[in-house]
Amino acid sequence: xxxxxxxxxxxxxxxxxxxxxxxxxxxxxxxxxxxxxxxxxxxxxxxxxxxxxxxxxxxxxxxxxxxxxxxxxxxxxxxxxxxxxxxxxxxxxxxxxxxxxxxxxxxxxxxxxxxxxxxxxxxxxxxxxxxxxxxxxxxxxxxxxxxxxxxxxxxxxxxxxxxxxxxxxxxxxxxxxxxxxxxxxxxxxxxxxxxxxxxxxxxxxxxxx
Numbered sequence: 636x637x638x639x640x641x642x643x644x645x646x647x648x649x650x651x652x653x654x655x656x657x658x659x660x661x662x663x664x665x666x667x668x669x670x671x672x673x674x675x676x677x678x679x680x681x682x683x684x685x686x687x688x689x690x691x692x693x694x695x696x697x698x699x700x701x702x703x704x705x706x707x708x709x710x711x712x713x714x715x716x717x718x719x720x721x722x723x724x725x726x727x728x729x730x731x732x733x734x735x736x737x738x739x740x741x742x743x744x745x746x747x748x749x750x751x752x753x754x755x756x757x758x759x760x761x762x763x764x765x766x767x768x769x770x771x772x773x774x775x776x777x778x779x780x781x782x783x784x785x786x787x788x789x790x791x792x793x794x795x796x797x798x799x800x801x802x803x804x805x806x807x808x809x810x811x812x813x814x815x816x817x818x819x820x821x822x823x824x825x826x827x828x829x830x831x832x833x834x835x836x837x838x839x840x841x842x843x844x
Contacts, residue, residue, distance in 0.1 A: 637724075653684055740762050
């Protein structure tokens with residue numbers, strides 16, 4: 636699954652919390668893999684880190700709290716900083732490789748100029764992508780083979796465009812979640828500059844009854 640830990644619009648301390656909490660999670664869940672990160676203005680600070688794991692980490696979703704006096708603003712009285720952990724839906728990947736078991740190819744009469752016998756020759760080709768139901772036709776070429784190749788080329792382009800659109804949607808979802816932080820009722824609390832885990836919300840509390 637893919638998750639994002641984000642400082643939202645919080646101050647520098649929240650961005651430090653993102654980096655520190657992610658490091659703490661790395662020691663707890665060994666298979667974490669960072670996908671992308673937006674660095675902050677000081678060493679170890681990040682406004683956002685998107686990472687993946689093969690484990691079900693849905694228990695991490697929600698607000699996390701870091702309790703620590705700021706060393707970046709010594710006179711600041713606040714010592715509670717909040718970050719958000721969100722699950723990013725996987726981008727729906729459409730297989731654009733057009734193998735024989737994934738397409739249905741149909742011939743049909745191609746109309747148009749060319750004499751009285753043109754409608755008796757099946758030169759038009761219709762290709763249906765079975766997993767998605769997308770259908771593409773081609774009648775532009777003179778031969779059935781050429782129309783088949785043209786239709787397959789069009790279908791492949793459509794499927795690749797779908798994948799680009801799905802990836803863009805995933806990025807937009809991640810950005811919209813970046814701005815959403817609900818303070819209070821944290822799922823985890825870390826304390827100090829070493830980010831010691833001091834509280835984990837019970838799983839049953841996290842479930843809607």
